[in-house]
Amino acid sequence: MVNWERKALNFINQTGRWDKDKHISSFLAFSIALVKNLLEADIALQLEFEDEHTARVKNASPVQLDEMVIDSAPVKKLLYSHGFKTIYWHEIAATETAFEGLLGHAVTAVIIPINTSPDNSVIVVGWNKPQAFDAGFQECIETIRLRLKEILMQSQQQLYFQRVAMRFAAILHTIPHALVFINNDGFSGWVNQEAATLLQLSGPGEQLPAIISEAMTQLRNKTTNTTDIYKEAVRLFTSPENAICNWIWEMETPETPTLKVSCLPITTQQVTGRLWIFEQ
Template identity: 75%
Template sequence: MITWERKALNFINQTSRWDKDKHISSFLAFSISLVKNLTEADIALQLEFEDENTAKVKNASPVYLDDIVMNPEPIKNILYTQGFQTICWREMPPPSENVFKELLQAFSSAIIIPVDTTPNNSIIILGWSKPQTFESDFLECIETVRLRLKEILLQSQQLLYFQRVAVRFAAILHSIPHALVFINNDGFSGWVNQEAATLLNLSGPGEQLPAVLSDAMTQLRNKAINTEEIYTEAMHLFSSPENAISNWIWKLETPISKTVKVSCIPVTTQQVSGRLWIFEQ
């Protein structure tokens, strides 16, 4: 017999594996579906308070409930009354007191799980057609699930935010007319914008291995007609305490003659350490 404690551990284990192997955008939907299966609920969904006037159903199972819009005010009132603790309805309250009657018609028991207490609150709702007893070991399982769901929701929000920021800044950097090359000191990661990919004859912009970038820049430098000057400046660059240089002239002769002004700037933060190369044509 599978105990509720084991089901809680199963939930943690499966969501931890998903965290490493799958795309974050479907993480929360998978987690809610998993809770539904583990608890043998007939309905499971997320209700997110998008603003003062809108609470929207998301990640619902069954899916036809998705995008139902509700008034958040009475829902918030019951959450505040219960101190944002999990609400267990072994029997459904009368319709006049059931703020979820639009979602829980013809259900006998339900659980409302607050998983986020920030201004944009989210709750998870589980419903059963048959009456449930909600014994103490089941409630302990639900509390474990609630804490893990709170982590999942926060992690999903943070990673989706960072993905949006990354897309936004990538779009900005790709539109800059200069060729930008960043090489991380970790030896494993580098990045180029579209102008740099074109200048270095790379397959495309975005992530590139530092070895690939170093080789491409070496090939570009070998096309210069002032190679000795470039090597002299390179010695100064890599031996100087600042590890920086600007207005470094590379005179290229192939495929057409052109002059490129090169700058190299060290980039050091708590998360990143490397060099940014800027090629101005």
Template identity: 70%
Template sequence: MSTWERKALNFINQTSRWDKDKHISSFLAFSISLVKNLTAADIALQLEFEDEETAKVKCASPVHLNDLVLNPEPIKKLLYTQGFKTIYWREIPPPKENVLQEILQAFSSAIIIPLNTMPNNSLLVLGWSSPQQFEGDFLECIETIRLRLKEVLLQSQQQLYFQRTAIRFAAILHTIPYALVFINNDGFSGWVNQEGATLLGLSGPGEQLPAILSEAMMQLRNNALNIDEIYKEAVQLFSSPENSISNWIWKLEHKTLKVSCLPVTTQQISGRLWIFEQP
């Protein structure tokens, strides 16, 4: 195994541990520092296209380059011309052709690696003071690093998207003026909103074990004044092909609840949604 193959594996191993143990928001800064050390580059940074007029330097080493602003238009033209592939400059182009002149004017060789970090696109830029040859093993190492970065960044984008979606829908469900309880058929996951947690006497809303939710609902049901009627309806519910019920009346000592139970089935989940309303 060549030195550059070992360095590529080193990058994969270290980013894999980071992906499991650290927060994804700092992954790119860690990766840039790691690439700089593995390649013995003299400069490493991220250049992010913030808008049509601004490309800003981030995660730079040396740090004094952070927040430097460049014109993104000529840089984007270069990327389009090269088909958004990694660009290897064994010799830095003359100033008129060097679209990264402001950050690479004192360097001999450089690499420009396009990164897709939507909603903003960005580049990873590496530079060396002495001329570099960029032999075959080195090129394969850089390509492995690029693919690994792309993989983890895509995973992080998906993770952040699902987190934002979950937070948004949880906020919506917590404002609904009904008690909502969802119990997944997997036996491991359940969820309750604030109204539901209050009704069932739970410590708070959010994720709950199905066993805890079922026990709390059973205690609520056992305290009902019309418990016999509830049990008769329950038998029909669990034997019904539709597996649903609505306008089910639970008469408690100080209030009456109108209960609905609806099946929830998608490709990802299967369970029941319980809705408790006070008419």
């Protein structure tokens, strides 16, 4: 007797380890292969809706179905008729045209909507012999569906924030001033290209605060008004505003002009630290 509860837990455990250890972009391909293996199915694939009339096969097993394109309208009509709930086909009708031959020799199938919107995708799993869709099996499928939806939502959020981060990083790297951010957690810091050049760091982007602080100390040691800078630093770190603007660092090296330095506190729900701005 098949232990469907154990298979569902197996799916959760394996996708949980993948979620932590590997890149989210390959999660769905791994998950569909895992579903096929756990359910002992003959075919498994993702059908992604690209637009109102087009659906494309992704992450298919067998792989020769990958990138196949079909009309999405009949599939969406089928999903609407079932209220976007999981569809259990105990017997695939010979007249069924929604999947236009994608199911091959399968005689039974399960259609699993990943999202509740027709603009996303479904997972299709098929068997070449009759499959009993008892209560245990359906509970297993529902657990798998919820887990897939959870991870895909996380991946969409992660990819969105990655795109936002890349966009703002590109903007900050083009600003002519040297920008340095040091997080109060003591573990993270960031510099743009100008700051990396000024502080002679390995490159822009994430840097350890200890490395940034040492580089800033080395820069300060190259000034001719070190005593004044020290006095201003004491005032900075003891003032209620915890900020300073137009702080002059007179550089002794001819290749580096006088620097106008600002230090501003950054406090949000997600981030707390200091932003340093060096203007030449």
